[in-house]
Ligand SMILES: Nc1ncnc2c1ncn2[C@@H]1O[C@H](COP(=O)(O)OP(=O)(O)OP(=O)(O)O)[C@@H](O)[C@H]1O
């Protein structure tokens with residue numbers, strides 16, 4: 001095994017983990033604060049990816065495209081919250097799951113109507129198409145490095161917003177005591193809409209950055225959504241810190257498993273058995289990890305304290 | 308000397324920084340009625356929860372009928388003969404009153420991996436259940452959905468469900484809470500009838516009820532048992548008067 | 559009122575039983591196919607409702623068992639074993655075993671975690687399916703022959719196959735009817751209603767919930783075995799999470815916690831799908847919002863609209 005490859009795959013794992021985190025943060029915030037299970041969170045990621053890709057292909061400016069995708073998805077998210085989701089806060093989780101399942105069907109099909117069912121492609125923006133020397137002698141694609149940096153910056157920003165600002169205080173208070181926040185004269189409906197839009201924008205950011213490296217196609221949101229569920233279950237529902245740790249762990253395990261499980265197995269089982277078992281096992285790895293975590297800690301690694 | 312039916316040693320339960328049960332020692336002899344009194348938030352319900360197995364203590368041991376039950380889960384303790392009622396009524400609202408009690412009978416009548424015979428047709432479940440309903444005075448309300456019973460009737464149903472498990476020790480958490488004068492009178496009569504036949508730990512705020520029923524009284528304040536003894540002794544105890552009886556007692 | 563409902567149900571079964579006759583007279587074999595498919599999904603939905611509606615366990619991974627049942631038919635067939643007497647029991651056993659493993663982990667949690675975990679495990683099996691090249695990977699594989707029953711029952715005959723599925727559905731409903739009123743069913747329903755109370759009166763609820771989970775899984779597996787026979791094709795997409803969603807929608811649409819509701823739900827959902835998809839390829843863009851509306855405004859389910867359905871379901 002060569003170290004160049006190991007470092008590169010570790011960085012890839014981190015990069016994937018960061019994408020997962022962008023999704024998990026929004027999902028877990030919305031759940032922690034509004035008590036809403038939003039399956040359609042993946043759809044917002046997909047919408048962000050489509051909008052950014054289409055805008056980039058048209059304008060040629062990646063930054064403008066990402067900004068547009070963020071703003072538009074934020075608006076779409078708030079619209080969906082106002083039209084459909086707001087009535088669901090008081091409903092049980094089953095109703096939430098079903099209604100947001102309906103939204104997924106809608107979004108996947110709507111995207112297919114506009115852009116077709118085939119995958120949409122776009123190149124990595126030219127300024128980021130090169131490689132960086134992350135360590136002496138180890139080059140790494142600049143674009144992926146930027147994703148990692150953006151993700152970590154968002155994590156930091158989130159931490160500051162939630163723990164240091166008035167909005168964050170309201171968010172934390174709203175999670176534990178909505179009547180109190182209401183009594184303080186804060187418009188709780190508006191607060192919820194804003195939080196939801198914020199989560200949508202985070203998902204869109206993930207989607208927009210995914211455009212140049214993953215395939216943009218209908219249903220892409222659910223693929224990542226289910227992995228995000230694994231992240232959240234491992235990290236502990238409602239906890240941002242849990243989401244970050246869970247995302248990095250899942251990103252690493254999945255990426256490293258896919259890269260190294262097959263070669264490792266082939267030294268044990270021989271190449272032909274490893275050819276079959278390797279990919280199968282690699283695809284199951286994060287779920288096995290989830291089962292193991294649940295076995296020892298049914299509440300996840302960082303259970304959010306709720307009264 | 309015979310071992311007490313229930314013996315609690317050093318029981319401690321924390322909720323974050325709050326010590327809800329603080330090194331509690333208790334003994335209940337067979338056939339005795341022990342009343343646990345104390346102001347709101349003293350930790351009485353938390354204590355009952357640990358005795359029944361719904362809450363896991365942080366420290367201490369619970370021995371019941373000569374066996375250490377500290378590590379046993381709630382269902383197993385119920386099988387050993389511990390039954391509880393809940394301060395906040397906990398029943399099966401969509402089921403009839405009789406169904407509620409029959410469930411409690413069923414829990415103690417062999418396993419329930421039976422897939423064919425309708426449970427409502429099992430006389431071995433229905434008849435004891437009906438008898439228990441009669442015993443608590445709900446015989447006429449057997450077919451009514453439990454959720455639509457009056458508050459007082461639901462409290463009676465709570466007791467019936469506990470009784471139907473044929474317990475050796477009854478843990479009753481404020482059985483007359485929220486009842487009107489008439490209802491509460493009837494409940495006291497019911498409890499008086501149980502006294503002596505059953506060993507009872509009774510959590511109660513109403514002092515009339517407590518002094519009418521208790522053989523012994525333990526007083527809890529801030530998670531601690533500050534005094535235990537015969538009713539007259541407790542009535543006379545200065546510390547208790549200061550800490551508790553002097554306070555306003557909710558009706 | 560009771561008898562009004564009994565009559566409605568009887569009429570419903572009569573209609574289902576007469577579909578082949580009508581299809582033959584009208585020379586529309588398509589309807590035979592459609593209603594057989596509907597009944598297969600009804601079987602899956604009824605089994606899901608045992609845990610979802612009666613047991614309150616919101617499993618979002620029921621398609622996993624459907625898939626396992628399908629593989630349990632297709633893999634033996636791939637190796638030349640066509641006997642239904644091997645394939646179908648295998649489908650029941652394997653899907654039940656999978657449910658045992660998945661249930662043992664996921665029932666340690668509840669609420670949202672439970673939803674997410676069942677979904678994740680189902681998706682894991684889906685990814686497993688698409689990564690096994692020997693058994694068709696994501697393309698799947700053709701089923702050379704429908705399950706054989708020693709020449710006694712010939713599933714190649716569309717009518718015979720129809721009545722086999724019909725028979726399985728009726729038998730399942732009968733078994734379900736017994737089960738939910740027997741001790742076991744009472745425990746499951748009461749645990750949904752108030753689990754702490756159940757534990758306090760002495761029920762170790764976990765084992766009963768797990769058993770219900772296994773039974774439901776086996777029911778899903780049986781539906782899967784029928785489904786590969788129906789399509790004469792195996793594809794991992796039987797396990798795709800959207801199919802879990804579809805089955806769940808059938809249960810809710812028809813009326814969860816009722817025995818016959820999921821059957822109604824399967825009929826309504828698949829007919830709707832059939833009508834919408836004939837109208838536009840983008841039918842899901844209509845179905846999605848429709849679903850949202852149903853959840854928001856009509857959550858009692860179709861079964862609640864039947865005459866005499868107000869009383870407790872039987
Ligand atoms: N699950 C919990 N989490 C955190 N704190 C708790 C929990 N349950 C109880 N407490 C706290 O523990 C203390 C004891 O509560 P407990 O309900 O046992 O009191 P009590 O004596 O039964 O009061 P009351 O007379 O009002 O019923 C209280 O301060 C209560 O707020």
Ligand SMILES: [Mg+2]
Nearest residue numbers: 351352353394
């Ligand atoms: Mg209390």
